[in-house]
Amino acid sequence: MEDSAFRSEAFGDIYFMPKEGEAESRYVFWEGNQLTHRLIQPEKETFQIAELGFGTGLNYFLTRALWREIPNPPNIHYVSIEKFPIPIGMVNRMQLEIQSVPTWEEELIKVYLPYLGKPSQKEIQLLSYQTDHPSSHHRFTLSLYLGDVISALAQVGGPIDAFYLDGFAPSKNPEMWSPSVFSELKRLSLAGTTFSTFTAAGFVKRGLEKEGFFVRKQKGFGRKREMLVGTFHG
Numbered sequence: 001m002e003d004s005a006f007r008s009e010a011f012g013d014i015y016f017m018p019k020e021g022e023a024e025s026r027y028v029f030w031e032g033n034q035l036t037h038r039l040i041q042p043e044k045e046t047f048q049i050a051e052l053g054f055g056t057g058l059n060y061f062l063t064r065a066l067w068r069e070i071p072n073p074p075n076i077h078y079v080s081i082e083k084f085p086i087p088i089g090m091v092n093r094m095q096l097e098i099q100s101v102p103t104w105e106e107e108l109i110k111v112y113l114p115y116l117g118k119p120s121q122k123e124i125q126l127l128s129y130q131t132d133h134p135s136s137h138h139r140f141t142l143s144l145y146l147g148d149v150i151s152a153l154a155q156v157g158g159p160i161d162a163f164y165l166d167g168f169a170p171s172k173n174p175e176m177w178s179p180s181v182f183s184e185l186k187r188l189s190l191a192g193t194t195f196s197t198f199t200a201a202g203f204v205k206r207g208l209e210k211e212g213f214f215v216r217k218q219k220g221f222g223r224k225r226e227m228l229v230g231t232f233h234g
C-alpha cells in the first residue's frame with residue numbers, strides 16, 4: 001500500500017498517500033483552521049495563509065480550489081516555504097493521479113521549472129504566481145520562498161491568519177519544528193491567528209504554548225488518533 005505513496009527518500013517519509021491525501025489535507029488544514037467560515041464571512045480584504053513545507057503543492061492546489069468555490073471570498077495570500085523542491089517526475093505524477101482539482105498548470109510549472117529537483121541555495125529565492133477568482137475580482141497569490149525554513153520565515157511579513165504546519169514527521173525533520181520556528185510563528189501572529197498540524201507530538205504542543213498559542217488536541221484524520229489545532233492569544 002505504502003508503495004504508491006508520494007515519497008521522499010531523503011527524509012524517509014511520505015508527502016501523502018494517493019486517495020487519502022486529498023481528504024486528509026482538507027480535514028487537517030482547511031477544517032483545522034475553520035477556513036470555510038472565515039472565508040465566507042471575511043473580516044478583511046486579504047487573508048494570509050502560511051505553509052511550512054510546499055512539497056508537492058497539494059495543500060496549495062486544494063486550498064485554491066476551495067477558495068474558487070466561494071462566491072465572494074477575500075483575496076488570499078498563500079505564503080509557502082520549501083528547501084527541497086520536488087523533482088519534475090513528481091510534478092508529472094501529480095498531474096496524472098490527482099483528478100479532483102487542477103494541479104500543475106503549464107504557467108506554474110514554467111515559474112518553478114528552474115528550481116525543480118534542486119536543493120535551494122543559501123540565498124532565498126521568492127517565486128510569485130497569481131490565480132484569478134472565477135466570479136469576483138479577487139485573487140489568490142502564491143509567494144513561494146525557496147530556502148531554509150528559518151531564513152525564509154525571517155523574510156515573511158505578517159500578520160498571518162492561518163498556519164499550515166506541514167513539515168515531515170517531527171522525528172525525521174526536527175528543523176521544521178524547532179523553537180526558532182515557533183518563535184517566528186509568534187512574531188507573525190495576531191490574536192485570533194490559528195494553526196493546524198497533523199502531528200500531536202508533545203514538544204510541538206509545548207513549544208507553541210510557550211509562544212502564546214492555546215493548543216488543543218483533536219481527533220486526527222482516519223486512523224490517526226490525534227492532531228493539534230490552536231489559536232494565538234498573544
Ligand SMILES: C[S@@+](CC[C@H](N)C(=O)[O-])C[C@H]1O[C@@H](n2cnc3c(N)ncnc32)[C@H](O)[C@@H]1O
Pocket residue numbers: 014015016051052053054055056057058059060081082083084085147148149150166167168173175176
Ligand atoms: C510533508 S512535506 C509537505 C507536503 C506539502 N505541504 C504538500 O502539500 O505536498 C514537508 C516538506 O518540508 C520540506 N522541508 C523539510 N525541511 C525543510 C527545511 N529545513 N526548510 C524548508 N523546507 C523544508 C520538505 O522538503 C517537504 O517538501
